[in-house]
Amino acid sequence: MTDGGRQERLVRMDDLVSLCARRGFVFPSSEIYGGINGFWDYGPLGVELRNNLKALWWRRVVRERDDVEGLDSSIICHPRTWEASGHVEHFSDPMVDCRACKKRFRADQLEEAGSCSSREGSSEHDFTDPRDFNLMLETRIGASEDSASVAWLRAETCQPIFNDFRRVREVARQKLPFGIAQIGKAFRNEINPRNFIFRSREFEQAEMEFFCHPSEREKWFGHWLAERVRFHRDLGLGEDRLRTRPHEEDELAHYAKQAIDVEYHFPFGWKEIEGIHDRGDWDLSRHSEYSGKDLAYTDPDTKERFVPLVIETSVGIDRTCLAVLCDAYAVEELDGGETRSVLRFHPALAPLKAAVLPLSKKLAEPARVVYEQLRRNWNVFYDDSGNIGRRYRRQDEAGTPFCLTYDFESPEDGRVTVRERDTMTQERVPIDEMVAWLRERLERGA
Ligand code: ATP
Numbered sequence: 001m002t003d004g005g006r007q008e009r010l011v012r013m014d015d016l017v018s019l020c021a022r023r024g025f026v027f028p029s030s031e032i033y034g035g036i037n038g039f040w041d042y043g044p045l046g047v048e049l050r051n052n053l054k055a056l057w058w059r060r061v062v063r064e065r066d067d068v069e070g071l072d073s074s075i076i077c078h079p080r081t082w083e084a085s086g087h088v089e090h091f092s093d094p095m096v097d098c099r100a101c102k103k104r105f106r107a108d109q110l111e112e113a114g115s116c117s118s119r120e121g122s123s124e125h126d127f128t129d130p131r132d133f134n135l136m137l138e139t140r141i142g143a144s145e146d147s148a149s150v151a152w153l154r155a156e157t158c159q160p161i162f163n164d165f166r167r168v169r170e171v172a173r174q175k176l177p178f179g180i181a182q183i184g185k186a187f188r189n190e191i192n193p194r195n196f197i198f199r200s201r202e203f204e205q206a207e208m209e210f211f212c213h214p215s216e217r218e219k220w221f222g223h224w225l226a227e228r229v230r231f232h233r234d235l236g237l238g239e240d241r242l243r244t245r246p247h248e249e250d251e252l253a254h255y256a257k258q259a260i261d262v263e264y265h266f267p268f269g270w271k272e273i274e275g276i277h278d279r280g281d282w283d284l285s286r287h288s289e290y291s292g293k294d295l296a297y298t299d300p301d302t303k304e305r306f307v308p309l310v311i312e313t314s315v316g317i318d319r320t321c322l323a324v325l326c327d328a329y330a331v332e333e334l335d336g337g338e339t340r341s342v343l344r345f346h347p348a349l350a351p352l353k354a355a356v357l358p359l360s361k362k363l364a365e366p367a368r369v370v371y372e373q374l375r376r377n378w379n380v381f382y383d384d385s386g387n388i389g390r391r392y393r394r395q396d397e398a399g400t401p402f403c404l405t406y407d408f409e410s411p412e413d414g415r416v417t418v419r420e421r422d423t424m425t426q427e428r429v430p431i432d433e434m435v436a437w438l439r440e441r442l443e444r445g446a
Pocket of ligand 1: 316319
């Protein structure tokens with residue numbers, strides 16, 4: 001920001017939603033048919049942002065640890081899985097319908113229902129009594145239409161982890177305590193998908209289930225809570241917009257012993273982006289019961305046999321992307337009254353790490369040589385159209401940390417001008433030191 005420049009944080013979600021559509025981060029799925037409520041597509045910049053976030057999570061939770069193994073399970077599991085987990089019986093929200101406008105709402109979120117547009121003489125809704133509505137999305141497998149072919153798209157990614165617990169432990173030759181992690185799609189037939197990608201019907205979770213001895217549950221709960229808060233801070237999310245909130249007794253899932261949410265302060269309020277849960281031995285006990293396979297564990301040293309307890313960390317990739325986008329967004333007033341929108345992503349998350357901009361099309365050939373060299377290392381953009389100021393603005397909006405301008409002096413002195421996104425300061429850097437120069441800055445704090 002230049003001296004005297006003012007910086008505005010995101011206040012209206014609409015501003016972010018339109019930037020995301022305009023720049024191709026996220027837009028409604030099936031847009032040419034008018035969209036489909038609760039489903040979103042991530043465009044060229046969005047998919048890079050998501051991939052970077054998932055790669056960071058995987059690195060921290062799986063690759064850098066000896067005690068966590070990775071998994072990529074199928075989305076559709078044996079239907080008994082969801083009977084054992086309690087989803088068939090319990091995974092529902094109470095819903096009410098308005099008899100006048102026919103809209104459906106969650107009975108526990110009526111303050112967000114707004115007014116009814118269909119009643120004469122009143123703007124109050126005319127609600128039915130609450131009824132339970134199961135959130136699992138049903139599908140059918142195979143050619144027959146009978147009830148035996150019913151299956152569900154997974155409502156959370158952790159259940160297949162419990163199904164595979166024994167196999168993964170054996171093949172990885174792990175002893176307790178250890179964890180299994182996976183990233184993947186989950187589906188919930190949410191009654192009211194809303195707040196952009198915050199609550200959708202298809203979303204992605206990154207979950208880790210850590211199996212331990214009952215005497216160590218507190219220790220591992222504390223460990224994972226601290227780890228996960230550190231992760232969100234390291235993404236650069238503002239300290240004052242991040243908090244943890246323990247669940248009240250009456251909020252706890254029926255099997256949970258303890259749960260703490262990590263919440264982010266969105267423009268629409270404090271909301272959960274991740275949950276850290278002590279799930280007790282509920283899942284493994286139930287899957288043992290329903291599958292008839294004993295999932296208890298024998299300690300090889302003490303010979304003690306017990307059902308492991310599970311500490312879970314469960315983060316939404318879409319909700320974290322939304323928090324990152326909200327946090328990064330700023331509109332700045334520059335000297336001279338001009339404004340710019342900028343996404344101040346952490347370099348590790350930025351979809352594009354750098355842009356190569358020849359000052360004139362005549363310089364395209366040597367500038368492309370620089371570009372080719374950089375793109376072997378990172379996702380880099382090349383742009384030779386429009387005036388340089390406009391090209392900078394385009395990269396600011398995409399959140400690109402560095403713009404490299406190749407000018408008429410570059411062939412002479414072997415340098416480019418590097419402009420930094422946040423400070424807009426400029427520096428001449430030798431082209432043959434460019435890769436090392438960028439690496440040092442992009443990997444700082446990652
Ligand atoms: P909420 O109370 O907001 O519906 P939840 O407590 O049901 O969420 P969990 O079952 O704990 O959520 O799921 C773990 C994580 O998965 C959440 O912290 C969130 O980031 C993500 N998640 C859950 N439901 C959705 C959804 N409908 N859309 C996007 N992300 C979701």
